[in-house]
Amino acid sequence: xxxxxxIELKDVQKYYGDYHALRGITADIRAGEFFSLLGPSGCGxxxxxxxxxxxxxxTSGVVMIDGKDMEGVAANQxxxxxxxxxxxxFPHLTVEQNVxxxxxxxxxxxxxxxxxxxxxxxxxxLKGFGKRAAHALSGGQRQRVALARALILKPxxxxxxxxxxxxxxxxxxxxxxxxxxxxxxVGITFILVxxxxxxxxxxxxxIAVMFDGEIAQLDDPETLYRLPxxxxxxxxxxxxxFLPAKVVDEANGEIDVxxxxxxxxxxxxxxxxxxNTGGEASIGFRPETxxxxxxxxxxxxxxxxxxxxxxxxxxxxxxxDVKLDGVADPVRxxxxxxxxxxxxDRGTKTRVAWSPSALVLFR
Amino acid sequence: xxxxxxxxxxxxxxAFNGYAMISPTAFYxxxxxxxxxxxxxxxSFMTDGAGVREVINQPTIGNYLTAWTDPIYRALMLRSxxxxxxxxxxxxxxxxxxxxxxxxxxxxxKKSLWLFLITIPFWTSYLVRVFLWKVILGFNxxxxxxxxxxxxxxxxxxxxxxxxxxxxxxxxxxYAPFAILPIFVALEKIDRSLLEAGRDLGETxxxxxxxxxxxxxxxxxxxxxxxxxxxxxxxxxTPDIIGGGKIPLIANVxxxxxLGIDNMPLGSSVAxxxxxxxxxxxxxxxxINARFLKVKK
Amino acid sequence: xxxxxxxxxxxxxxxxxxxxxxxxLLPLFAFNDGTIIAFPLKGFTLHWFEVMAxxxxxxxxxxxxxxxxxxxxxxSTILAIFAARASTRYDFKGKGAIIGLIMLPLVLPEMIVAMxxxxxxxxxxxxxxxGLFSMIxxxxxxxxxxxxxxxxxxxxxxxxxxxxxxxxxGEDRISAFRLVILPLVLPGIISSLLIxxxxxxxxxxxxxxxxxxxxxxxxxxxxxxxxxxxIPVIMAVATGLVAVxxxxxxxxxxxxxxxxxxxxxxDSGGFL
Numbered sequence: 001x002x003x004x005x006x007i008e009l010k011d012v013q014k015y016y017g018d019y020h021a022l023r024g025i026t027a028d029i030r031a032g033e034f035f036s037l038l039g040p041s042g043c044g045x046x047x048x049x050x051x052x053x054x055x056x057x058x059t060s061g062v063v064m065i066d067g068k069d070m071e072g073v074a075a076n077q078x079x080x081x082x083x084x085x086x087x088x089x090f091p092h093l094t095v096e097q098n099v100x101x102x103x104x105x106x107x108x109x110x111x112x113x114x115x116x117x118x119x120x121x122x123x124x125x126l127k128g129f130g131k132r133a134a135h136a137l138s139g140g141q142r143q144r145v146a147l148a149r150a151l152i153l154k155p156x157x158x159x160x161x162x163x164x165x166x167x168x169x170x171x172x173x174x175x176x177x178x179x180x181x182x183x184x185x186v187g188i189t190f191i192l193v194x195x196x197x198x199x200x201x202x203x204x205x206x207i208a209v210m211f212d213g214e215i216a217q218l219d220d221p222e223t224l225y226r227l228p229x230x231x232x233x234x235x236x237x238x239x240x241x242f243l244p245a246k247v248v249d250e251a252n253g254e255i256d257v258x259x260x261x262x263x264x265x266x267x268x269x270x271x272x273x274x275x276n277t278g279g280e281a282s283i284g285f286r287p288e289t290x291x292x293x294x295x296x297x298x299x300x301x302x303x304x305x306x307x308x309x310x311x312x313x314x315x316x317x318x319x320x321d322v323k324l325d326g327v328a329d330p331v332r333x334x335x336x337x338x339x340x341x342x343x344x345d346r347g348t349k350t351r352v353a354w355s356p357s358a359l360v361l362f363r
Numbered sequence: 364x365x366x367x368x369x370x371x372x373x374x375x376x377x378a379f380n381g382y383a384m385i386s387p388t389a390f391y392x393x394x395x396x397x398x399x400x401x402x403x404x405x406x407s408f409m410t411d412g413a414g415v416r417e418v419i420n421q422p423t424i425g426n427y428l429t430a431w432t433d434p435i436y437r438a439l440m441l442r443s444x445x446x447x448x449x450x451x452x453x454x455x456x457x458x459x460x461x462x463x464x465x466x467x468x469x470x471x472x473k474k475s476l477w478l479f480l481i482t483i484p485f486w487t488s489y490l491v492r493v494f495l496w497k498v499i500l501g502f503n504x505x506x507x508x509x510x511x512x513x514x515x516x517x518x519x520x521x522x523x524x525x526x527x528x529x530x531x532x533x534x535x536x537x538y539a540p541f542a543i544l545p546i547f548v549a550l551e552k553i554d555r556s557l558l559e560a561g562r563d564l565g566e567t568x569x570x571x572x573x574x575x576x577x578x579x580x581x582x583x584x585x586x587x588x589x590x591x592x593x594x595x596x597x598x599x600x601t602p603d604i605i606g607g608g609k610i611p612l613i614a615n616v617x618x619x620x621x622l623g624i625d626n627m628p629l630g631s632s633v634a635x636x637x638x639x640x641x642x643x644x645x646x647x648x649x650x651i652n653a654r655f656l657k658v659k660k
Numbered sequence: 661x662x663x664x665x666x667x668x669x670x671x672x673x674x675x676x677x678x679x680x681x682x683x684x685l686l687p688l689f690a691f692n693d694g695t696i697i698a699f700p701l702k703g704f705t706l707h708w709f710e711v712m713a714x715x716x717x718x719x720x721x722x723x724x725x726x727x728x729x730x731x732x733x734x735x736s737t738i739l740a741i742f743a744a745r746a747s748t749r750y751d752f753k754g755k756g757a758i759i760g761l762i763m764l765p766l767v768l769p770e771m772i773v774a775m776x777x778x779x780x781x782x783x784x785x786x787x788x789x790x791g792l793f794s795m796i797x798x799x800x801x802x803x804x805x806x807x808x809x810x811x812x813x814x815x816x817x818x819x820x821x822x823x824x825x826x827x828x829x830g831e832d833r834i835s836a837f838r839l840v841i842l843p844l845v846l847p848g849i850i851s852s853l854l855i856x857x858x859x860x861x862x863x864x865x866x867x868x869x870x871x872x873x874x875x876x877x878x879x880x881x882x883x884x885x886x887x888x889x890x891i892p893v894i895m896a897v898a899t900g901l902v903a904v905x906x907x908x909x910x911x912x913x914x915x916x917x918x919x920x921x922x923x924x925x926x927d928s929g930g931f932l
Binding site: 377 | 665668669671672675676678679680681682683685686689738739740742743745746747749750751752753755758759761762764765766767768769770771772773775776777778779780783797798800801804855858859862864865869878881882885894898901902905906909913917
């Protein structure tokens with residue numbers, strides 16, 4: 001596809017006094033995609049969202065929305081709407097009045113506006129709540145009002161600032177599904193700020209992982225998970241094991257590495273997505289890429305041996321910390337619990353299957 | 364970046380908006396508070412003229428010499444400090460248990476009702492309240508006539524009426540909410556689990572109060588002390604009405620010098636001196652307290 | 661074991677009695693059929709209230725007080741809106757010092773404020789300038805810190821993102837203020853007006869210094885306290901004044917609480 005991106009960020013810099021909050025953000029956000037800004041608190045993700053919304057001036061760089069430079073365009077003139085972390089529901093108004101707030105200057109008739117409000121409320125599942133006082137709503141309901149209030153204006157981009165962080169776990173999971181449904185239904189570009197990696201993985205088409213005011217990696221969830229470009233990204237998203245490694249040879253798109261505890265193996269050059277930064281190389285792999293071999297099973301690829309140091313039972317899964325032979329620190333691996341397959345005890349000697357294709361090289 | 368856009372950017376910063384927003388009030392305070400206070404300081408170094416409210420622009424430190432050496436001013440200043448200290452002690456010590464009670468024992472939804480009840484008398488005519496204390500404590504006052512009619516005493520008690528004690532009671536009454544509220548706010552901020560931690564670590568209720576609650580409430584107590592101590596030094600209505608002019612304080616003298624005797628430069632210098640002494644006393648108190656708290660940590 | 665607080669409760673009740681003693685005595689003497697303010701009471705009368713209705717000087721004083729109190733309430737509330745908004749919404753260098761100066765009258769003895777203003781008025785404008793205007797100027801100055809304390813509470817409980825949400829939904833600075841902020845702080849504003857009015861109505865020292873030939877009610881009361889035969893009438897006047905003050909305070913407290921409830925904030929206490 002060669003259509004123009006909905007949002008183009010070019011070398012966006014933001015200083016608060018001496019504090020460098022955004023250090024040259026460059027990214028394109030496609031029309032109609034569900035895009036997430038993921039990172040720990042203080043990484044600049046909320047600042048970036050607020051510069052797109054127009055609440056913060058940028059120190060230098062360009063923010064374009066739908067092909068238009070936003071320099072000097074105030075928040076109230078931008079084709080974006082925001083769902084605030086606190087939802088910012090006007091407490092002195094009813095649900096209806098809240099949703100209709102942005103329609104004040106709309107030239108449509110009263111009846112048409114009322115109809116639009118009803119539709120918006122129906123869309124977020126709050127049909128019949130119109131006359132309620134806003135301050136009497138529950139957290140989840142406020143969230144829905146905030147969504148309806150923003151979506152009724154048919155913005156080109158909907159900005160969501162940690163919208164689910166105030167909800168409990170169950171409610172959060174429901175709202176995740178609902179937000180995805182809503183986004184598909186309206187087809188608007190959604191930009192979500194979150195510090196919850198699981199939420200980002202579940203919901204997004206693409207994710208920008210941010211650290212210290214920079215985008216560390218921008219990819220779709222699967223690539224981000226399977227091929228993180230740095231150990232920091234790998235660590236932030238899920239769990240990753242690291243083992244010291246040496247690059248022995250590199251030729252024809254193949255890399256020959258010697259991994260402590262696993263031995264020599266060949267990996268594809270694509271399995272080293274990070275740029276060369278020097279320093280010691282290491283090999284990373286996710287817990288689920290290692291498998292414990294029970295009696296009579298054999299590895300489809302490679303295998304090694306070790307002993308179980310710690311067992312953490314999770315119901316559907318069991319996590320094992322296994323000390324591989326020849327490695328000082330234990331690695332974590334996860335096994336799905338299946339009937340007839342016993343959970344191992346601590347101290348058990350075991351064989352472990354692994355595959356070079358699941359490794360990631362950091363160097 | 365040229366100046367224009369830089370200015371343009373500055374006008375959008377929070378700082379600029381803050382300055383713009385606060386400027387009307389700030390200018391009002393500068394014009395009607397800072398400038399007049401400055402003028403008082405200026406006047407205190409000038410010479411009094413013979414004419415009514417005449418001031419000769421001739422710098423002198425004579426006013427201050429008078430203010431600091433004249434035994435009358437000295438005696439009144441000491442008496443004022445003594446009275447203010449007594450008032451402050453009485454007010455804060457009487458107020459603390461009330462603040463403590465409201466913060467720790469009153470159910471949350473009744474707290475603001477209690478605070479409201481405590482503030483109501485404060486908002487009613489100060490003059491009349493002072494006068495009524497005279498009625499209560501006076502020679503033929505409520506207490507005396509009450510006790511006599513009950514046959515408990517035969518002659519009116521004199522020690523309760525026209526004296527420093529009556530002034531202290533009246534002022535402790537007047538400044539009650541000023542003492543209760545800061546202490547209450549400080550007590551409210553104390554994380555209740557700290558007290559449980561104190562008990563958990565083997566302290567008794569009393570030692571927990573002494574070692575945990577009181578140090579944490581100190582900021583409120585300091586606030587209460589300052590907000591009672593400083594203004595009471597400037598009070599001249601209470602000694603006037605209660606003492607019938609027999610127990611003048613420093614403020615009565617300042618009032619006389621400014622309005623009656625018409626010696627504004629001297630009045631100004633006595634006022635400035637009084638404020639300096641009070642300020643110094645307050646500063647010493649705050650410093651001692653800061654040290655005391657540091658040791659406690 | 662948690663102490664029950666019974667002893668403290670008793671103490672608090674006695675303390676309240678101490679606080680309310682003068683106010684409770686007031687009506688007793690106002691309706692007492694005797695010229696001396698002492699027990700035993702002589703009998704019920706409305707005579708002092710009738711006398712009150714005939715005193716022209718008292719009427720002028722009441723009128724002056726109403727004018728000064730209304731003007732000071734409006735003035736100090738407007739000044740306080742600016743200051744409260746600036747201090748709760750923005751950060752800037754020297755904020756503490758500026759707010760400190762504005763709040764200074766709270767700790768400064770009133771007499772110092774009064775004499776400083778007197779000096780300036782006399783030096784700059786002369787004797788003729790003393791009167792209602794100078795009293796309004798002085799009262800606005802001392803009422804402003806109280807108004808700020810009330811309004812800061814109102815502005816503080818405002819979530820900053822409410823305002824941003826209004827911009828985001830297409831309003832500009834002014835319409836956002838009108839549609840969102842003003843309705844939410846309105847109870848605070850009413851409360852501030854009433855409290856400032858009450859303070860000004862009761863203030864004596866500044867009125868005495870700056871009033872010139874114009875008397876307000878407290879100045880009238882003060883000058884009458886010297887004449888024993890006037891005192892029963894003053895008790896009647898004061899009873900009326902206290903009754904009005906308490907009514908205004910209850911209304912003010914009602915609005916302040918409603919404001920807190922409206923913005924969904926937590927009630928953090930009283931006026932100060």
